[in-house]
Structures are given as structure tokens and as C-alpha cells.
Amino acid sequence: MQTxxxxxxxxxxxxxxxxxxxxxxxxxxxxxxxxxxxxxSAEGTANGSNGxxxxxxxxxxxxxxxxxxxxxxxxxxxxxxSRGEFSAIATQTPGMFLSEYLPRLxxxxxxxxxxxxxxxxxxxHLLATHQVLTGYAIPGGAFDQVAxxxxxxxxxxxxxxxxxxxxxxxxxxxxPTFLVEGPLxxxxxxxxxxxxxxxxxxxxxxxxxxxxxxxxxxLADGITSDRLRQRETLLTEINRxxxxxxxxxxxxxxxxxxEQALEMLTSGQVARAFDIHREAPEVRDRYGRHxxxxxxxxxxxxxxxxxxxxxxxxxxVQNWDTHSNNFGRLKNELxxxxxxxVAALLDDLASFGLLDETLVVMFxxxxxxxxxxxxxxxKLAGRDHWAxxxxxxxxxxxxxxxxxxxKSDTIGAYPASAKTSPADLAATIYEALGISHDAELRDxxxxxxxxxxxxxxxxxxxxxxxx
Numbered sequence: 272m273q274t275x276x277x278x279x280x281x282x283x284x285x286x287x288x289x290x291x292x293x294x295x296x297x298x299x300x301x302x303x304x305x306x307x308x309x310x311x312s313a314e315g316t317a318n319g320s321n322g323x324x325x326x327x328x329x330x331x332x333x334x335x336x337x338x339x340x341x342x343x344x345x346x347x348x349x350x351x352x353s354r355g356e357f358s359a360i361a362t363q364t365p366g367m368f369l370s371e372y373l374p375r376l377x378x379x380x381x382x383x384x385x386x387x388x389x390x391x392x393x394x395x396h397l398l399a400t401h402q403v404l405t406g407y408a409i410p411g412g413a414f415d416q417v418a419x420x421x422x423x424x425x426x427x428x429x430x431x432x433x434x435x436x437x438x439x440x441x442x443x444x445x446x447p448t449f450l451v452e453g454p455l456x457x458x459x460x461x462x463x464x465x466x467x468x469x470x471x472x473x474x475x476x477x478x479x480x481x482x483x484x485x486x487x488x489x490l491a492d493g494i495t496s497d498r499l500r501q502r503e504t505l506l507t508e509i510n511r512x513x514x515x516x517x518x519x520x521x522x523x524x525x526x527x528x529x530e531q532a533l534e535m536l537t538s539g540q541v542a543r544a545f546d547i548h549r550e551a552p553e554v555r556d557r558y559g560r561h562x563x564x565x566x567x568x569x570x571x572x573x574x575x576x577x578x579x580x581x582x583x584x585x586x587x588v589q590n591w592d593t594h595s596n597n598f599g600r601l602k603n604e605l606x607x608x609x610x611x612x613v614a615a616l617l618d619d620l621a622s623f624g625l626l627d628e629t630l631v632v633m634f635x636x637x638x639x640x641x642x643x644x645x646x647x648x649x650k651l652a653g654r655d656h657w658a659x660x661x662x663x664x665x666x667x668x669x670x671x672x673x674x675x676x677x678k679s680d681t682i683g684a685y686p687a688s689a690k691t692s693p694a695d696l697a698a699t700i701y702e703a704l705g706i707s708h709d710a711e712l713r714d715x716x717x718x719x720x721x722x723x724x725x726x727x728x729x730x731x732x733x734x735x736x737x738x
Contacts, residue, residue, distance in 0.1 A: 324628070325668035325703040327574040328426070330582040331567070331613060331633035332404070334450060335396065335592035336661070338639035338654050340683040341601055342370050343662040344387045346641075353641045353682040355654075356598040364673040372606035375614035376664075381673045382617055382626075384665045384731050388677025389634070390690040394656040396589060397457050399636035400450065404459030404582075406697025406723050418458040420466070424712070426700055427471040427580040428462030429722060432713075433706055440541055443471030443580040444573055447478055447566050452588045464714045471580070478547050478565035544576035545569070557615045562586070564612035571619050574629055579704060585609060591635055595649035617666055626667040630703045634663035634696070641684040660686050663696060668703050671734040694725025702727045 338355075340346055345359035345368050359368040362380035369377045376383065393399045393408070397416055401409040405423040409416055424432065427443020436442060450457035462469035476483055543549070547569050558564035563585055570581040585591070586605075593600050613633065620626040638661030639654030646653060660679045666672060677688040698708035701723060708723040 325630040326628040328580050328630045329570045333591045333635035334584050335589035336635035336637045337591040339662040349682045373610045375610045382666045386663045386676045388686045388691045389661045394658045400457050401459035402693040406694045418456040422458045422463030424463045424465045428469040431469045440577045441472050445582040446474035448584045449473045450588045477562045478569045479562050540576045544572040559611040561608045563608040567612040567616045593653045594646045595653040596651035597653035630668035631666045641682040670731045676730045698723045698725035699728045
């Protein structure tokens, strides 16, 4: 039998045969942190500052950064070099306009709150991604600085540290891609200084693939939960085999991972959630038979299984990085499937009674330039990186839809109202989950670290700051 090795700092040289002996199949491409999403006991606050409480958050991440002007903050009266090729269309909400290639979301504007005043100062993909996925600038950030264990934790990891679970359900799942390109691993995707035990799961396979594996956590044929518990002695043998090459500290971590693996294997609800083939064909069609749509459908299933934070990366690294052919790519490849998938997600959450307890947030790491340009060597025009102002869209979990919050100037270059920071975005996500954004974490030296330094975007709930 061919040996498949799992490369992991603590789980080196475990063969697929050994994993199957405890009932685990790694065929789906589960990320290296798949077995490590538990933490020590700690309680967050029971409710947000306004009594809000989301059971789950779905982050729709437009990796590479979409153009705010060509999506959620169109400028129909701006000069052509800023306005671009797309028309703005009316929505259900008077005065709110969206891109003509977002008709389904325009028809659901009563559910949407569009924040048009997000702003930070980092035009580099990696550093900006860390900001929006953690709420913090990366420590000592240099151009194209890759992920490290000095980073701040992503939302799921912070939640896992403050509110650990022991029911076989991970605190966070990221799918269907891992943001890495060559030697560059995007920061903001894992637990940073909290350590690997708090990393979210990374599912690295397209749910739209007919071969999408549904046995991520399925027990091997013929093995029941009871039999699996009886086989825990196999783990002792694995420990013995690793004893010579793993330090005492790592051995302890390895044992933790094994316990977590058993916990997950004996909890069927998450495994069933990944079996997307259980969905009726018409439901899958409604989301769209593409990676965007099926990833969002899988997110809904994971929320139903009790996963508190699901991040859906809308494509590979820099998928929305439209330096050239901005308008062709948006209208032909990117916006139609996004529009279809997110609209279906909102409808589905509402029909299941889950929208009131699920916060849906959609954003990229920054926006795109307010002036169209053509990159040297390219023939088709595009837009470059632009962090001074961009947009985010919120829905569900008490958010008052049918409003815009903040505004950009007449060409979408700078905020024309008070800025909204990535820290404010993070504070809003934490408070929605019932975690006080002024809570404390502990770093690797057990020193206190503020969870967040932003403020909740209150107009999302009061409707008092329309743009």
C-alpha cells in the first residue's frame, strides 16, 4: 500500500494506514490544522452591547479585493475615467444603487446594509488581508510579509480561545481555498500567537467538484463510534512511534490533537454537513453550479451544524485583483456567480429561520483605484489597489437592511464621512457573537493582549447614519 504522509509540525510521518485505523480519511484535502481547534475554558460576554447575539458568522471574502465602484458604491455621475463601464441600477431601497451586474442583491437590498466608508492605509495584499481578517495591522509589517506565529489571530481562532468547545464542532471553517501563492502564505488565516491548537479548519477542495469528498470525518467502513473508542489504544502506539523524534512539549500537543480527532470522529453532525450531495438538485442549482455558489451552500450547511464562523474565500489568491480586464472579468466571471450565490444564501438562511441568528459579512482586503488605467504590457483597462476607501456588506443577526452607512467622495477616492476601520469591522463581528470586543487574549508568554481596539458599527443596528 502506498504511504501518504501528512506534513504537520506535530504530526509528522503518520501514514494514511495509521489514520484509517482510527477512522479518519484525509482524502478531501483538510488543512494542516484540521485536528486542532480547541482551547482552554473561557467565557465571552453573553450578549453584545445592544443585546444582539449571532450564533454564527459567514464571512464572504473577496480575495484580491473587488472594485467598490463597480459593485456596491457606483458613481454614475462621475467622469468616465472614474465611473467605468458599468451602469448603476436602482434597488428596493430608495437612493441605494448597485452595479448592474448585481441584480439579485439589488432585489434584496431590504436585507443589506452597505458600509461605504471602510478605510486603512495598506495597499499590499498580504498586509491588508491580515488587517481585515484580524482587525489589526500585522506586527512589524513589511511588504509581502508572510504568515507567522507572531500574527494576530483570525476571528475563529480568537473565538476558539475565548469560548472553547468540546463537542466535536470546530469554532471555524475556511473553504474552499487556502490563500497561498508560491512562497507567500497570506497572514490572517490562522491563530497567530495563540498557537496551532486554535487554528480554524481549512477545507481545500471545490464543493462544486463532482468528486468532492464527503468523508472528511466519516468513520471507516464497519467502524462504529463505540468501536472507535475501544481502539484508542492505537493512539498510544502512535505516541510510542513518535517518542524519539518529538519533544515533550510537542508530544503533549500531539496528544491533544488525537483527543480532538476522536471527538470529531464521534460527532456525526459536522460530517453530515459536509455531505453536500444530500442537497436537492434544485437547491444546488439555485446557488449556482460553481465554486462560489456551492461554497456558500456548504457554509449554510455548516452553520446548521453549529459552526460559529465560516469563511468562504471567493476564489483563489488574488482572484479579484483586476489590474487588467477589470470590466470583462467582473461581468463575465466574478459578479454573476457572486450575485447568485449570496442571494441564494440570504434566501435560504431566511427560509430556515437562520438569518436572524447568522451575520453575513462580505468584503475584500481593500478597494480599487478611482481612476481606470492600463497596466504596461496589457491591452485591457483595469483598476489598481486602493485602501483609502472601500465597501463592506452586512446582513442578518439584527442588522437593519435597506441602508447605506458612511459614504465616499464623488469619485470613490476617499471617505466623505467618518472612516470605518478594520478594527471596527472586527469589533462588530465579535460583539455580534457575544464576545466583548474589549476582552483580552493571552500570547505565547501569557501576556495580556487586547482582543480588539475598534468600535462596533452601531448604525448597522440603529439605522442612524445613512450615507
